Amino acid sequence: MTKRHPLRALLRQDLQRAWQHGGQSLLPLIFLFAVIAMIPLGLGPGPNLLAMIAPGMIWVAALLASLLALEGVFRPDLDDGTLEQWWVDDQPVLALICIRLGSHWLISALPIIVATPIAGEMLYLPAEALGLLMLTLLIGTPILSLIGALAAALTIQARQGSALLGLLIFPLTVPVLIFATGAVSAHLDGLTARPYVLLLISLFVLAATLVPLAIKKALQLNLE
Amino acid sequence: MWKRLKLAFHKLGSPPIFYRFAQTLIPWLWSLTGVGLAVGLYQALYVVPPDYQQGDSYRILYVHVPAAWQAMATYLIMAILAIIALVWRIRTAEIMAMVAAPIGAGFTLICLVTGAIWGEPMWGTWWAWDARLTSMLILLFIYLGIMGLYAAFDDHRQGAKMASVLVLVGVVNIPIIHFSVDWWTTLHQGSTINLFGPSSMDPTMLPPLIWMTVAVKFMFAAMLLQRARNELLAQDQRKQWTKRLIGDLIE
C-alpha cells in the first residue's frame, strides 16, 4: 500500500507546474523591473534623488509585483475541482494552505529578493543599505503573500476580482511598508534598524498565525 | 435571564420581527438626534467663546471630533456584528454589518473633509500627512474595500460572509496601522503637529462636544436600523412576509 503524503505531493505539484510555465512564473519579476525603469524616466536620472527614494520605490514595486501572481493562488484549483479535494478524507487543510502559500512565495517573491541588487544598482541605492533592504524584503514579502492570498481567497467568485484585490490589500500592508522602509532609512541615518526589524518579525508571526485561519474560512465559504 | 436574552437575540434574527423592532425605534432615534444636534450646534456656534489663538475656526472641531470617534466606533460595532454573522449565521446581523460600512465610510469622509477645512487656515494647506488624518484615510480605504467586496457578489449572503471575514482581519490590523502611522509621522516630521490634541481644551468648551457626540451616536443608530430595514426589504421583496406587509400598507 502507498502511504499518503499530501503536503509533499502538493509542494511537488506546485513547483512542477511553475517550472512548466517557465517565463510566466517570472512575470512579477519582469514587472518589477519595468516599474523600476519608469522611476528615473518620471523623476529624472539625478543620482541623489534616486538614491534617497530607492528603498521605498523598490518596496512599492515589490508590493505591486506581488499583486500579479495572486490570480493563480486558489482560483484555478477552485475552477478545476482540485480545491474541494483538500476537504475530503480528513486532509490537513491548514497545512495544505501553508504549503500553497509557501510555494507561491518561492515562485513569486524569492526571485524579486534575489534580483534586488540589480534593482538597487539601477536606482543608485547606497551599497550599505542593500543587505538590510534584502532582509526586510525577506521578512516582509511573506506577509504580503499571506495578506494577498487572503484577499485572493475572498475575491475568487467576485466580479472584477482583480480590480478589488489592490483596494483590499494596500491598506492592510501599510504597517509592513512603513517598518520595512523605516528600517532602511534609520540605517542610512546612522541609527539602529533593530526595532524596525523586530517589529517586522512580530508582524510576520502575527500574520502567519492568524491569516491561514482566515484563508481557510474564506475558502470554505467559496465551496458552499 | 440568559435564556430570555438568547430568545430575544434569536427573535431579532427573524426579519419580520426585526422590521417591526426597527420601525418602532427609528422615529425615537431620529428625534433624539435632532434634539442633540440642535442643542449641541447652538452651544458650539453661539455659547462657547472663540479660541484665543484659532478664533472661530476651531468650532469645526465639534463636527470633526464626533465624526472621527464615530468612524472608529462604527468599525468596532461592524466587527461585533460580523462575528455574530459568521459564528451564529444570523442574517440580520450580517445585513447590519454590511450596511454599517457605508455609514462608517461617511463619517470617515466627514472627518477627513472637516480636517482639511480646518487645516487650511491652520497649516496653510488642505492636506497634511498628519498621523490622524493619514490613519483616517487608510480607514476610509478599508471601509471602501469592505463595501466593494460586498457589492462584487451577485449572491448577497455570500458577499456579506466574505466581507465579514475582511472586517475581522481589519479589526486586528487597524490598531497596528494606527501605531505604524504614528511611528512614521514622528520619524518624518521630527516634532508632530498636535493640532487636534485634547490637551489644550478648556473645560467650558466641553459641553457642546458631549452633546454633539451623543447626538451622532443616536444618528448612527437611526441610520443603521433604517438602512438595515431597507436592505432587508429589498432582499426579501419576493418573500411572503414582505408581500403581507406591502398588502397591509396598500389597505
Next chain:
Amino acid sequence: MDSVIHAQQISFHRHGERVFVPTNVALMPGQLCLIRGQNGSGKTTLLRLLAGIVHPSEGSIARHGSVAFIGHRPGVKKDLTALDVLKFYAEFAGADPLYGAMSPQAALHAAGLARQARQRAGQLSAGQRQRLGLARLLVAPKTIWLLDEPYTSLDADGCAWVDGLLDQHLALNGSVAVAAHVYQPKLNAPTDVLDVQPGAQHA
C-alpha cells in the same frame, strides 16, 4: 454489519432555505446507493455533505472509512500530463490498505488512456478527462466512493467501464453513492435508490 456512512436528517441551508428536505442516509458495505432527483434538487449538495466538503446546517453525519469524492469537475489540472495527474493523487490521497492500489500507468491503461499518458490533460476530450478523474479511484482506492454524475460525457464503453469499476468495488465490500439523473448503472449488486426532494421554496 454497520453502515460506513450514517447521516440523520441532514440538510443544508442556502439563503436561509433548505436546499433539500432533510434526509437519512445509511450506506452499508457492499451497497450502492443511487441518488436521484431533478435538476437543482440538491443531489450535488447532498454528496458534498456526505464527503465532508460542506457541513450540514442540520442533522449529523458519521463516517467510518476512507472517502473518495469525484465532483462534477473531475479535479484534473489541465496543465499536467495525464500520468502526472494520477501520480499526484497516488501521493496526495494515498491508498486505503483494504484495497490494492494500481500503479498510475496501469490505471491509465485500465481507463483506456494508455496512449494519452504524456498528453496534457487540457488537450484531452471531456470524456477522456472524466475517465482520468475516475482513474483516481484505482491509484488511490478508498472504502467509500462518492461520485457526482460519473457518467457525464462518457461513451457507451466508458459507461460500461464505470459499471465494471463499481461492481468490482462492491464485490470487495466497498460502498458507493452515485448521483446520476440520465444513465442508470447496470450492476450485479443490489442498488438502493434515494430520491432527493427539493427544499420548500418559502420556509
